[in-house]
Amino acid sequence: MNSCKLNLSRLSRLLASHRQQPLRCMSCYKLRSTSWNGHQSVVPISRLYENNVSSHKSDCVRCFSSESTKTSDEPIEAEIVDEYVNKFEDTSTDETSDLRSIITDQETSHGDIEQKTFVAETQRLLQIVAESLYSDNEVFIRELISNSCDALEKQRLYSLTQRSDQHFDPLEIHVKTDDVRGQLIIQDTGIGMNKDDIVNNLGTIARSGSKEFVERMQEKSLNVSKDAIIGQFGVGFYSAFMVSKKVEVFSKTHEESEEGSYWSSTGTDSYTLQQASNVQPGTKLVLHLKDDCLKFAQESVVKNVISKFASFFDKPIYLNGVKMESSEPVWMKSQPSEEDLNGLYQTVVKGGSIPRFTLQYRTDVPLNMRCILFVPGEQFNMFSSLTPKDSGADVSLYSRKVLIQKRVDSKILPDWARFLKGVIDSEDIPLNLSREILQNSDLLFKMKRTLTSRIIKFLLDKYKRHPESYSVFYKEYGDFIREGVLSLSGDKIDQEELMKLMLFQSSKMEEGQFSNLESYVERMKPGQREIYYLCAPSRELAESSPYMETLAASGKDYEVLFATRQFDDITLSQSFEYKGNRIMSIESAKHGAADVKKDSTTDDSSESDSGMEALKSHFRSALGDLVHEVKVSPVDFKAPAVIRNFDMSMSRHLLMTSLADKSEEEKLRFLHAELELNANHPVVKKVVELKDADPETSKLLARQILDNALVTAGLSTDSRLMMKRLDSLLTKVAEKL
Structure with missing residues (x-):
């Protein structure tokens, strides 16, 4: 079909008699929009006349009368004439009375x-x-x-x-x-x-x-x-x-x-x-x-x-x-209602749940800031937040109610706080020309410090006022806190503030109750300068651990925190100290045989230097370089032996990471472990008795004692090799029965 010019003056007159009618279809809207262009132009008849008029004769009778939609078989060609259609005229319908526009083409x-x-x-x-x-x-x-x-x-x-x-x-x-x-x-x-x-x-x-x-x-x-x-x-x-x-x-x-x-x-x-x-x-x-x-x-x-x-x-x-719908920002209200806060939260998370905790914070000094931060009610997937696409916290950053960033980065909130959701609005944000990128400045650093301090204070208050609710929060979001503690290893002040949020079960508290480090320090005995902890998969295993036995037998009735959650031990071991008190695992070599007093009730045979030296010498010979040192414990405990080294937490971590592909012998040599023997244990005594009568069985027993100690310490990485040696030992035992 040929294109031609359409006399818009004619169309305007046709529309004038119907301009009070509501617009019923997009095609008619396009037609009327085009008729208001106010400029010389060529409009294809195939687009405006035949398709938009004739084809809508039956579907949209409000827009054109039967006379206005009559067409001619001949092409229509006419010069376009500008004619302004006043959009502010009163209409006779409720639908069009809501429309308001000042945009015209009369300029x-x-x-x-x-x-x-x-x-x-x-x-x-x-x-x-x-x-x-x-x-x-x-x-x-x-x-x-x-x-x-x-x-x-x-x-x-x-x-x-x-x-x-x-x-x-x-x-x-x-x-x-x-x-x-x-x-x-x-x-x-x-x-x-x-x-x-x-x-x-x-x-x-x-x-x-x-x-x-x-x-x-x-x-x-x-x-x-x-x-x-x-x-x-x-x-x-x-x-x-x-x-x-x-x-x-x-x-x-x-x-x-x-x-x-x-x-x-x-x-x-x-x-x-x-x-x-x-x-x-x-x-x-x-x-x-x-x-x-x-x-x-x-x-x-x-x-x-x-x-x-x-x-x-x-x-x-x-x-x-x-x-357009608009509303006063909830965070700008002096006292937003609970309904306002829940509505904002549901908008942020795009869901129908309610937040676990809500932090509202307003300040004008030393900088202007309005923020509402939520701890989600549902458990947050920590590891999905580590992907580049979702990096940063789901907290929107505004400046004077204009959105700057959909997700704030670590310049505003620390990485560990990325589980938070909400809004931050500040007139003092230093932006670059595009108003998209935050510029580094002392003000930005101060804003981050202020927010971080306020978040920690808020969560600590929840721990003190609502310990049960906080313990549920920590169970789900504790990994973020531990990550923050580890990332702040170079900033002791901020690290210690964040460490207040960590929770542990305690040997001096009932099961189900939790303590933080601040409360532990308040309960420390006079003269105590260490914070003791023990890493174990559960409280039950921690309480029955031989390390707890050696501590109790030494006469040191100290409170021990149980690090039962993943990454608890590595977090505590890398923190080193809290409020001037050294953080120490009771598994450590520093807390071993050289650090306790000898038990005066030990048998004469076990106390003799020659007997002890013979015992240690035999185990060194049987185990070779699988252990760095063999010592004899001055106290009795139920197990034949325990393993100690300088940093058990780091050792466990390395065995699962950088040493994972090494052989068993290489791993043990790297551990630089000390085997601390209970000389009064019958199995240990049997090893010495059999060293001449049955050297092979004696050696198998010595290695099994080491294997058992490694399992107890959480340092055994592949039990299949141990089972092979255990089968050999059982065979030997069966032959003698």
């Missing part, structure tokens, strides 16, 4: 065209601003709407300096999508610009008109904070060129004597400037979208972006005549 440019170049900036700089400064092209909507908000705020402040009877239009922002023309239009009723303002603000990249405006208002003795205005850098407008092949600007101040101005640029190193008529006070941006960015001419896409970045703006935003 026209006239007069001499001035071709100007951007001041002191080159095409390359403009390209960097438009293409390289922002990480996501949808951010341009945030930037342009933020500029409109600034313009409205400037107009509000400006109106305070004018006479009281002067009328001003309502402060509003209107957005219109046009997927037929591939345009996005943003218009506000803000302060507007005259010709000089346009040259100064749009003709110079990185020149902030907002900054100068605040300075002028302050000169007039108005108490205007620079933080009341969002834009500070003067580059946000140029983000429009990320998605636009051409940008047009119509602007006019609220001064009656001022004439409107028209600015346009294709994103090169120059722009054009003309006078303009029929321009409403404020600023209107017409973005001619690039072919690969036409999605921003779709209402659904723009609506989602506005909701994402600007849902908490205090200025009304209309999209295609419909007012």
